[in-house]
Amino acid sequence: MRLIIMGPPGVGKGAKSKLLIKQYQIPHISTGDIFRELFSGDYEIGKIAKSYVDRGALVPDDITNEIVRQRLNQADVQKGFLFDGYPRNIEQAEALEQFMKDKGWKIDAVFNVQADDNILVKRISGRRVCKTCGAVYHIENNKPKVEGICDLDGGKLIQRVDDREETISHRIKIYQQQTKPVISWYEDKNLLVHIDGSKDINHTNEQIMKVLGEIN
Ligand code: ADP
Secondary structure, eight states, X not given: OEEEEEOOTTSOHHHHHHHHHHHXXXXXXXXXXXXXXXXHTTOHHHHHHHHHHTTTOOOOHHHHHHHHHHXXXXXXXXXXXXXXXXOOSHHHHHHHHHHHHHHTOOOOEEEEEEOOHHHHHHHHHTEEEETTTOOEEETTTBOOSSTTBOTTTOOBEEOOGGGSHHHHHHHHHHIIIIIHHHHHHHHHTTOXXXXXXXXXXXXXXXXXXXXXXXXX
């Protein structure tokens, strides 16, 4: 299975991705996670990416596409994958299409998870992540057992710099302007599956599983 999950920031793509990668035993390719991993090392490219990510802007396409191109050459993704957060504009969608052609592969489905903007802001501003393992919590909906501490490894929970209130609206705006056209692009190719992200996670999971049953 070669899948893509799309949706505005805060819609819960991460949680839904977990379900998909478990079901299909495919690797998760999150460009956001790749950039955050690059920050923690002393890489020039990580510093450049951070300057965009922290202010809620898209990392330039040449960097992003090259990272994806290299990732697609790694052994674990040869049989399938789930892209999360890529492609995020038409140029990236075209680059991905070319990568697929070069490999003789095709995308099987694109999930578009939707929710209202007011839900998104609430979800993102309350999000906290473990500084060490990256596990995701929410201060109201998904609290850790001990406040501020990760259940999994005892790491400190922090707020991502780009999850601060002043940056969220900018990320949503970029999504509306640049990423939404990608949704229509995949719709025209008959690959798009709409998922309601405002319902609870079990309901969303059910919708996803039903659609995947039909694709298989
Ligand atoms: P979210 O979906 O909540 O915005 P991500 O982890 O997917 O979170 O992305 C975080 C940030 O990483 C984005 O705001 C952007 O700066 C950068 N980023 C991730 N994917 C891409 C991409 N495909 N193109 C450009 N920038 C990206």
